[in-house]
Amino acid sequence: MEDHTDQSQMSSELTERQALGERLRQAREYIGVSQEEVARLLQIPRTAITGMESGQRRVEATELKRLASIYRQPISYLSGETEIEKALPADVAHMARTASELSIDDRKELGRFAEYLRARGTVKGSV
Amino acid sequence: MNKETQAILHATMVAARLHKRLAKQESLFDNGRVNVFEAAFHLGVPLLFRPLDQLLGAFLSDPAPGVLVTTKRPLSVQRFTVAHELGHQQLGHTASLDQEGILARSPYWGSKQDLQELEANAFAAAFLMPRSLMAQQCKRHGWIGLQLQSPIPVYQLSLRLGASYEATCWALHRYDFLTLSQAKKLAAVSPKEIKSGLLGGYRPETFWGDVWLLDEHDRETKVSGSRSDLFIFRLPEHSGGGYLWNFDELAKTEFRVVRDERESVDDGIGSNSVRRITAESEDRQVGLLRLTEARPWQPAEAIHEFVLAYDLSGPEQPGESIYERRRLLEIGA
Numbered sequence: 092m093e094d095h096t097d098q099s100q101m102s103s104e105l106t107e108r109q110a111l112g113e114r115l116r117q118a119r120e121y122i123g124v125s126q127e128e129v130a131r132l133l134q135i136p137r138t139a140i141t142g143m144e145s146g147q148r149r150v151e152a153t154e155l156k157r158l159a160s161i162y163r164q165p166i167s168y169l170s171g172e173t174e175i176e177k178a179l180p181a182d183v184a185h186m187a188r189t190a191s192e193l194s195i196d197d198r199k200e201l202g203r204f205a206e207y208l209r210a211r212g213t214v215k216g217s218v
Numbered sequence: 219m220n221k222e223t224q225a226i227l228h229a230t231m232v233a234a235r236l237h238k239r240l241a242k243q244e245s246l247f248d249n250g251r252v253n254v255f256e257a258a259f260h261l262g263v264p265l266l267f268r269p270l271d272q273l274l275g276a277f278l279s280d281p282a283p284g285v286l287v288t289t290k291r292p293l294s295v296q297r298f299t300v301a302h303e304l305g306h307q308q309l310g311h312t313a314s315l316d317q318e319g320i321l322a323r324s325p326y327w328g329s330k331q332d333l334q335e336l337e338a339n340a341f342a343a344a345f346l347m348p349r350s351l352m353a354q355q356c357k358r359h360g361w362i363g364l365q366l367q368s369p370i371p372v373y374q375l376s377l378r379l380g381a382s383y384e385a386t387c388w389a390l391h392r393y394d395f396l397t398l399s400q401a402k403k404l405a406a407v408s409p410k411e412i413k414s415g416l417l418g419g420y421r422p423e424t425f426w427g428d429v430w431l432l433d434e435h436d437r438e439t440k441v442s443g444s445r446s447d448l449f450i451f452r453l454p455e456h457s458g459g460g461y462l463w464n465f466d467e468l469a470k471t472e473f474r475v476v477r478d479e480r481e482s483v484d485d486g487i488g489s490n491s492v493r494r495i496t497a498e499s500e501d502r503q504v505g506l507l508r509l510t511e512a513r514p515w516q517p518a519e520a521i522h523e524f525v526l527a528y529d530l531s532g533p534e535q536p537g538e539s540i541y542e543r544r545r546l547l548e549i550g551a
Contacts, residue, residue: 183315197272
């Protein structure tokens with residue numbers, strides 16, 4: 092019985108780590124830096140970054156802080172504690188509807204960018 | 219004064235003021251061009267490049283100002299779009315989604331335009347191509363008078379300014395280097411035609427890249443372009459005295475020579491010529507080239523040297539600008 096609890100705890104921890112890893116990977120790719128480059132900035136091996144992003148390796152608090160500053164995103168957003176609104180700002184949504192031939196992908200990019208700006212806006216010292 | 223003229227004057231003034239404000243950043247005018255991506259950084263405006271299909275770029279003002287620009291267009295278009303979007307930001311405009319149309323319209327005529335777009339375009343033109351910079355480039359390269367009426371020098375000027383060929387034609391008119399009809403005539407020539415003419419018989423895989431005609435005036439300068447660009451070195455060679463340019467250095471820096479020609483020059487002595495080498499970058503994106511003119515049997519005793527720094531990492535790829543990413547990796551901030 093005890094074993095079973097331990098196992099489910101372990102698996103939920105792994106799922107959480109994987110979710111964190113996925114958010115880290117997306118944030119890194121969004122600003123266009125490679126795993127090697129981030130590894131160099133954190134002075135850890137590249138395989139450590141791969142491990143973090145796949146959920147195989149625990150992310151230390153100091154590392155998360157550093158990654159948040161590199162990606163210009165709040166720690167709480169990367170850790171999944173806060174959700175950032177994904178909707179387009181009202182004025183942009185209106186324009187996107189009226190703009191001719193705006194592809195679905197372009198609309199998605201605009202939404203992702205608005206989300207990035209919102210998250211970045213909550214980082215202290217940021218614009 | 220009608221409201222269009224007023225809008226243009228206002229935007230031009232705001233661009234000039236911004237130049238003054240940013241001039242403290244030493245690198246802003248480096249290499250005879252306005253480094254517009256650096257300007258965005260120094261203004262604290264988030265700038266991201268993404269693969270956008272129908273949009274050239276967008277300016278968002280809410281929740282915070284930010285500029286989004288496509289990766290699917292050449293560097294000169296990316297530069298213009300960033301300047302246009304920064305214009306929206308600097309002029310206090312509302313959000314804007316900008317499509318192909320912003321390139322097609324000249325900011326200086328055609329009155330049925332959205333004033334906000336007209337202003338942003340006038341800002342972009344003034345910010346990217348200030349008169350002083352244009353005059354400086356023309357002076358350095360000896361492009362004056364009649365030469366500015368022919369496509370090759372104007373195209374070469376556009377490359378050094380990091381602007382499109384057509385935008386350069388209009389700017390030359392704006393600053394009274396050309397009349398309107400001269401500018402229109404030049405703008406009607408396609409860049410592809412000019413490139414093809416410069417390359418002679420050589421046909422690259424595509425004509426996306428630019429063709430830099432580099433001569434003595436480019437000595438010790440820095441060229442900023444894109445991966446698919448080609449270089450043509452056109453250097454006087456004192457072959458009568460046995461002096462030849464050594465292009466082995468090109469291969470060492472991963473350039474491939476695709477054409478090697480000599481133009482004879484009638485200098486009265488009949489013993490000198492102009493060496494014309496066309497080269498394509500194989501891989502290396504950032505580097506320094508050092509070519510020497512020497513007697514093959516005395517390579518250490520060069521009479522001339524041609525040094526050129528180059529950065530062919532454009533166009534910008536998805537993510538932050540190359541400038542910001544390099545800065546991050548160097549300073550870690």
